[in-house]
Amino acid sequence: MSKLVKRIIWIVVAIAIVCVGYFSFFHTSKSEANTIKVGIMSGSKQEDNIWKQVAKTAEDKYGLKVQFKRFSDYSQPNKALSSGDIDVNAFQNYPFLENWNKANKSDIVAVGDTVIEPMRIYSYKYKLVTEIPKNAKIAVPNDTNNESRALRTLQSAGLIKLNDTHQFASKKDIVSNPKNIKIDEVDASQTPRVLDDEAASVVNGNFAQSSSLNPKKAIYTAPFDKNSHQWVNFIAANKKDKDKKIIKDLVKAYQTEATKKEIKKQTGINQQAAWDLKFK
Incomplete structure (x- = not known):
């Protein structure tokens, strides 16, 4: 093989390598x-x-x-x-x-x-919120955001009244509790699992779904309003x-x-x- 032919072959190979690298880089960049x-x-x-x-x-x-x-x-x-x-x-x-x-x-x-x-109140023991007795225990999520929302759901259901001056409500904001409801703070993922032991539980939609709770059987659903x-x-x-x-x-x-x-x-x-x- 002559030196000229070898040089041509190397030039072709070099061009091919450059082209493959270029188009590979272009394709990767476009993909990213x-x-x-x-x-x-x-x-x-x-x-x-x-x-x-x-x-x-x-x-x-x-x-x-x-x-x-x-x-x-x-x-x-x-x-x-x-x-x-x-x-x-x-x-x-x-x-x-x-x-x-x-x-x-x-x-x-x-x-x-x-x-x-929508947040909902579930119960295995009662079919209506009004049936929940005095001194009953109700579970709510224990993280700041979801606990605040759960307490406002209980207020909307008529079970408690809150001091609504704080962005995130906590148990300290309960100003009226005629049935002396005991608020049990648990991890949000556990709110469906404590239903056997609690009078009721306030459950987020995603955890209700993953626990196969039927939303149609909830005893209360928080309504949509201007604050929702x-x-x-x-x-x-x-x-x-x-x-x-x-x-x-x-x-x-x-x-x-x-x-x-x-x-x-x-x-x-x-x-x-x-x-x-x-x-x-």
Whole structure:
């Protein structure tokens, strides 16, 4: 083989290597630009199915590939978002985020409403709230955000009255308790499990669903009113990133009729699509 032929072969090989590297880099960069990392809670099969529908819409309509990172407790998703490990998360409501931003000096904002989960009072012993006797024990979630909401549900049901001057109500804010109800603070995930021992329990929609509690058998459901929007869950992002195209496309992919139908299919009345609800 002549030196000229060898030189031509090496030139061709070099060009091929450069081309492969270039197109590989271009493809990888484009793929990364169209990928969004979403932080969600490790939850039910129903919740996973809702997000599968969102991911399908995102890819079909916007060419957006959705990757999920699952977390086991509420303290993790906002930390991961602030550190840049994920692009957005979806698990919290407005009071939770406000409290988180203040406590952690973070700058996380809501970019699109998702669902609302009405809080309900369940009981294995009584069919009506009015049947709950004096000195009965009622379980509520023990975290600041959900306990406040649970106590307001008990107030709405007529069991207690609160001093409503504080953003987050606690047992100390109970100013009237005619039945001398004993408030038992337990982990939110345990509120369905203590029903055998308590007169009643105030349960979040997601934990009611994962415990197969029938919402139609709840003895009380907190109504929607002008103050209810604060309890809506949403997709959140760092403020500096809120206008990124991938984030806006994810929100648009979530807020569709296809997602709304999937929410109803998967959760029944435990959750409601919230982005076009009217709170009066």
